[in-house]
Amino acid sequence: MSYFKTTILVCITIAISASVFAQEKPQQFQSKGNPIFTHAYTADPAALVKNDTLWLYTGHDFEGGQKSYKMKDWLVFSTSDMINWTEHPIPLKITDFAWAKSGDAYAGHVQEKNGKYYWYISTNWSGIGVAVADNPAGPFKDALGKPLLTNKDCFASTHSWACIDPATFIDDDGQAWIFWGNRECYYAKLKDNMIEIDGEIKQIEFDGFEFTEAPWIHKKDGKYYLTYATEFPEKIAYAMADNIEGPYEYKGILNEIAGNSNTNHQAVVEFKDQWYFIYHNGGINTDGGSYSRSVCIDKLYYNSDGTLKRIVMTTEGVDPAL
Ligand code: FUB
Numbered sequence: 001m002s003y004f005k006t007t008i009l010v011c012i013t014i015a016i017s018a019s020v021f022a023q024e025k026p027q028q029f030q031s032k033g034n035p036i037f038t039h040a041y042t043a044d045p046a047a048l049v050k051n052d053t054l055w056l057y058t059g060h061d062f063e064g065g066q067k068s069y070k071m072k073d074w075l076v077f078s079t080s081d082m083i084n085w086t087e088h089p090i091p092l093k094i095t096d097f098a099w100a101k102s103g104d105a106y107a108g109h110v111q112e113k114n115g116k117y118y119w120y121i122s123t124n125w126s127g128i129g130v131a132v133a134d135n136p137a138g139p140f141k142d143a144l145g146k147p148l149l150t151n152k153d154c155f156a157s158t159h160s161w162a163c164i165d166p167a168t169f170i171d172d173d174g175q176a177w178i179f180w181g182n183r184e185c186y187y188a189k190l191k192d193n194m195i196e197i198d199g200e201i202k203q204i205e206f207d208g209f210e211f212t213e214a215p216w217i218h219k220k221d222g223k224y225y226l227t228y229a230t231e232f233p234e235k236i237a238y239a240m241a242d243n244i245e246g247p248y249e250y251k252g253i254l255n256e257i258a259g260n261s262n263t264n265h266q267a268v269v270e271f272k273d274q275w276y277f278i279y280h281n282g283g284i285n286t287d288g289g290s291y292s293r294s295v296c297i298d299k300l301y302y303n304s305d306g307t308l309k310r311i312v313m314t315t316e317g318v319d320p321a322l
Contacts, residue, residue: 035294064287091138208250
């Protein structure tokens with residue numbers, strides 16, 4: 001082999017090793033306000049708190065300046081103080097779901113149950129799947145080899161992207177629930193194994209419910225809060241109930257249109273005695289936009305009657321959580 005060929009071969013080997021190493025090694029960095037991640041385009045946040053760590057699972061817009069969704073994998077980050085973050089190796093890709101012919105890695109939600117982590121993901125028109133891992137950082141594997149839910153389960157819908165945006169919630173009695181949908185909002189119980197629907201699929205309906213997508217359930221002081229995207233471009237609205245199945249009462253707008261993005265997709269989570277509202281905007285200069293989005297975090301506050309104060313979206317982001 002000539003000197004030239006040997007040199008090229010050595011260079012290629014070094015480059016491949018460096019990229020494999022880069023993918024496998026968690027990356028540490030500090031956020032400097034909103035958007036919290038500026039080295040990648042992130043969307044559709046879902047948060048999970050485990051002990052004193054907040055795990056943040058996001059969708060991944062392919063690059064800046066996009067004119068349509070191009071999402072092929074999901075990302076996972078963790079923090080113990082909301083400022084110092086670790087980015088873990090890519091934990092899940094749309095190609096991990098062989099049945100997901102749509103090829104779109106849309107919004108998801110991770111839930112812990114019985115020491116395992118279940119990642120419910122949406123795929124645009126191929127259905128909602130579930131992957132499982134022993135560790136919050138993964139690696140995650142398709143748990144079923146087929147979708148958990150498909151458009152056929154969305155009995156009141158006729159459009160192809162009806163079966164998206166899963167959000168799960170485990171109630172104080174241990175019962176796990178899954179909510180999802182676009183235009184129509186559905187919910188069902190999950191079996192204890194977390195990978196089968198238990199019983200009937202039902203639809204959420206109440207006066208004033210103009211649902212676009214992105215349902216999220218949280219509970220505080222015995223009240224259930226359903227936050228969701230409304231209208232388009234999206235705002236986030238919310239409703240409250242005394243039971244998870246409702247009846248829900250519409251309470252108003254929680255978050256206004258998020259800058260430079262027609263979607264807003266929120267997560268609500270309590271971490272170290274502070275409530276947070278996590279969402280995305282199109283705020284990265286100069287290539288951010290509706291299809292090149294960025295996750296942001298601001299604080300969520302309650303009124304004394306349990307209703308929610310309007311979110312104040314900030315550039316500065318949140319203080320360290322100690
Ligand atoms: O990211 C793709 C889709 O956009 C999500 O599934 C929706 O919630 C919206 O954010």
